[in-house]
Amino acid sequence: MRSQWTIRQGVGPQVQHDQRQARGDMQDTNIAIRVENLSKDFGTERVLHNVTRDFERGKIHGIVGNNGSGKTVLMKCICGFLLPTEGTVFVNGRQVGKDVDFPPDLGLIIETPGFLPQYSGMKNLEILAALNKKIGLSEIADAIRRVGLDPMLKKPVGKYSLGMRQRLGIAQAIMEDPSLLILDEPLNGLDKHGVREMRALIKGLQAAGKTILLASHNQGDIDALCDTVCEMDAGVMTAIRGYEG
Numbered sequence: 665m666r667s668q669w670t671i672r673q674g675v676g677p678q679v680q681h682d683q684r685q686a687r688g689d690m691q692d693t694n695i696a697i698r699v700e701n702l703s704k705d706f707g708t709e710r711v712l713h714n715v716t717r718d719f720e721r722g723k724i725h726g727i728v729g730n731n732g733s734g735k736t737v738l739m740k741c742i743c744g745f746l747l748p749t750e751g752t753v754f755v756n757g758r759q760v761g762k763d764v765d766f767p768p769d770l771g772l773i774i775e776t777p778g779f780l781p782q783y784s785g786m787k788n789l790e791i792l793a794a795l796n797k798k799i800g801l802s803e804i805a806d807a808i809r810r811v812g813l814d815p816m817l818k819k820p821v822g823k824y825s826l827g828m829r830q831r832l833g834i835a836q837a838i839m840e841d842p843s844l845l846i847l848d849e850p851l852n853g854l855d856k857h858g859v860r861e862m863r864a865l866i867k868g869l870q871a872a873g874k875t876i877l878l879a880s881h882n883q884g885d886i887d888a889l890c891d892t893v894c895e896m897d898a899g900v901m902t903a904i905r906g907y908e909g
Contacts (some may be wrong), residue, residue, distance in 0.1 A: 696875040702751035713899040724876045726890030733896040771842040777833030781822025807839035826853030
């Protein structure tokens with residue numbers, strides 16, 4: 665028994681590390697987002713502390729936490745909007761900030777969606793779609809209909825309600841049919857009917873094979889939608905549900 669223990673003690677940590685690394689390499693195709701030892705400083709303040717987490721494909725991953733807990737900063741690092749102070753982020757196997765500046769095949773809502781207030785919803789999305797030139801007017805109109813808005817509505821976005829703006833933000837996130845969605849409080853400003861509709865839409869996107877990272881203050885949204893849940897608290901991530909170990 666002692667000799668077996670000695671062998672494991674002597675080489676075990678490195679062997680186990682290599683085995684974990686080998687398992688991770690084999691499972692890379694199942695991992696949409698890999699965050700490794702991620703820390704972020706703003707001046708002298710550290711707002712993310714050594715965050716490490718894999719987010720599997722085809723699942724809805726919930727992130728909960730109070731304002732200022734680090735949820736939005738984490739999402740911005742994943743998207744490439746912020747560069748980490750330490751650590752790495754991989755999206756679909758490519759390192760953000762090194763292999764790609766902004767991950768392709770990604771749709772997102774982070775904070776309040778920003779649109780040109782003088783234009784209609786359709787015109788706003790046409791302008792955004794022209795940047796990538798991936799889709800045409802029919803795909804834009806279809807995305808607007810999917811979120812319960814009328815693509816023919818001429819009302820300028822500046823006169824939209826908060827709920828309508830939020831729906832338009834979701835349409836913008838999904839219009840290019842990305843495989844990965846990062847949604848920061850996507851159901852803010854919606855009434856009960858709107859919440860039910862957008863929850864159904866999000867579940868439908870998952871059923872179509874999308875991977876979704878969703879931050880919400882609303883426990884009902886997290887319970888209804890998410891396969892895994894992590895909590896952010898003062899920049900530290902803790903697994904709450906759906907993770908082994």
